[in-house]
Amino acid sequence: MGQTITEKILSTHAGHDVKAGDLAIVNVDAAMASDTTAPLALKAFKEMGGVNPWNPEKTIFVIDHASPAPNERIANLHKQMREFAMSTDSILYDEGSGICHQIMVEEEHVKPGQLIIGADSHTVTYGALGAFSTGVGSTDLAAIMLTGKTWLKVPESIKIILNGKPNSGISAKDIILDVVGKIGLNGATYKTLEYSGSTLKYLTLGDRMTIANMAVEMGGKAGIFETSSLELPYNFEPVLPDSDAEYIKTVTIDVSSIRPKIAKPHSPDNICDIDDVIGTKIDMAFIGTCTNGRLEDLQLAASILKGKQLASGIRMLITPASRNILNQAMADGTMNILSEAGATFIPPGCGPCVGTHLGVPGNDEVILSTANRNFPGRMGNPNSHIYLASPAVVAASALSGVITDPASIGHVETRKKVNK
């Protein structure tokens, strides 16, 4: 019987062939924790008797969730992370570096075919690169720091075939919101989503990260792309599924017919076409997060906002996903355009998405966000209403003050093939 991508990667890391349903102890290629999860992980690691991580060069800490520190309690947690990284020679990306998932990819801590475990649920993002990556809690991460291994149940896979060329103005976010709406919040629990199809040749690495990122919004253990059409700055051997691999389900999506999508409050699977909510008044627009805070997202927003001003009474927050992205957006004038339009910048990091500090909405306020979650209280106030959308929709809506289809204000972005 042939193997899925998941079964192939997990077999390699178990040292023997495994199939869906098997329990396996697997070698981990890198372990990552953020400032939300690292402090508890370090505590558990020490309680387990740990002193030095199994491989310091593969042990990565990122200060991104509440960064820079908003109070002394969090400042001292950050300090603990710095001291541990310094004393053990493990890797630390300090405040301002950016969101852990963006950094893991930019700094090449993850490569195709690897198995990466992170103490953050959006670790699934690295499936964009054809890696098997998934999120765990702090104690599981501590165990990897101690042993270099973890145990897991080899998940069954759902094959998602994305076919067709996305229409003008349709982004990777619209595609994944469509997928989440079809699969549902619980539809991929314990399972891997494996993406293939003719649409892949139109999807950049950033696009694939946006799509892989939201696997966990369907309960997925991972969301992995076939990498046969992906070009990276280094050579790699793509891990492809066997033609007779077994999938629990196959879902084919005609991407060419997708309209801009919105996730309405208060669940990421509460999906509708933008047409159903056009004209909904918003108070705040937010572009950022591990889903949509990349350079192309900021550039797209700038192309819509250039020479214009935010609608009266609208706040717009922008959080570049990494310092690298911030630097590029400053160098090419993107940041100037956004600032002149009236946007407020937040340093690279998770920003308002997690409701820890900065950009917390008021009661009954409506936020249109490029993030991945809109559960009640997600942005720090359970009495606010979060809608999720693509960067183009968020930027266009910030101009008009109501949810707006970018095409209706003349914004048309044509997609071209980006891969062979």
Place this chain on the structure above:
Amino acid sequence: MTGRVHLYDIDNIDTDRIIPGKYTKTLNVSTFADHCLEDLDSDFKTKVQQGDILVGGWNFGCGSSREQAPIALKVSGISVVIARSFSRIFYRNAINIGLPILEIPEHDISDGTHLHIEFESGKVVDGDTEYSSTPLPQIMIDILNAGGLVQYLKKNKAYNL
């Protein structure tokens, strides 16, 4: 063991509702009890007593990977969580911190009722009704029996399937 039920038979109770992100950044985990489930039921912290049982719906604990979620329930006094199904990361995290969880997809458990739980067999007795929970893999039983993953690895030094 026997415990009193707090029933929240609502689907997709996510980790932000179990313990909002703004309260998670501390190692003083006993403070989580002041905010556990506050956006779902502001009376929970005054109602809950040591040894009580929480019963949830489908996909309990979805959302973030924060281990603070099962810790918040544990420090609030919850001794067992029963749900129709659990999100994957919450399921692992609960076992890892030594909080027993039982998956019972179909049940008719009422709020305030007292359940008797036999951990060895995974049976839950609700008056005249008896439910069977989905069996845990042996490694999770071993982790739970050790009192959590820290104790398991202190003793065993490595995972054994």
